[in-house]
Amino acid sequence: MDTTCTHCHAPDPTGSTLCVPCTTTLTGQLLELPRMFAGLGMLLTPSMATGQGRGGKGGPAPLPLNDHAFDHRQEFDVVYGWLKAVHDARRLQGPRLTGDALTRLHTAVAGLVAHMPWIVATWPGAGDLAQEIGELHRSAATVVDPDPRPRGRRLGHCQSIDPSGAICGAVLWLAPGEQVARCDWCSMAWPPATWMQLRAWQTENAA
DSSP: OOEEOTTTOOEETTOOSSOHHHHHHHHHHHHHHHHHHHHHHHHHSOOOSOOSSBOTTSSBOOOOOOHHHHHHHHHTHHHHHHHHHHHHHTTOOOOOOOSSHHHHHHHHHHHHHHTHHHHHHHOTTHHHHHHHHHHHHHHHHHHHSOOSSOOOEEEEEOOOBOTTSOBOOOEEEEOTTOSSEEOTTTOOEEOGGGHHHHHHHHHHHHO
16 A cells, blocks of 8 residues: 655655655765764864964964854754654663764664664654754765855744644755755745745744
């Protein structure tokens, strides 16, 4: 019997909670997270290049830490939360995450990938997992793997709502020369007449 993917909502003949393309994307994004986390860590290290200012002892002043990279690294805690949720749903002992932050992330990712057959087959939370990991991956990629093409003007986050009531949340860009912003994730179009309401919704959600 056909079911509907809990993430993309496309018909799925396998009866799974996630369709094959969404499962493949989710697994690939999970496996890339440790590399992206390490890349953000490199951005946190102050540059030792010579600057124009002076340090306290007459040497060059190091550049400040990248606060944006720090904020993104904090977001990776969601991975640990999802692994714990899977363990709770399967009535397993809580996951043991030891070592430094990168080691713990490797362990959490490996745990989620190991549980993927069960997640895809039966777990109602699979769609939310795919959504949050996708958002984390896209957010980190804006810093670690920025698109070299001109992105244009950033309008904030897409506020379209899917059939489940979830807000898309992907970053919206108005491409150079374009008059309408289109979400790369859900394909929702945002013409200029909607931008004021878009900002109002974002402010309301942030509050």
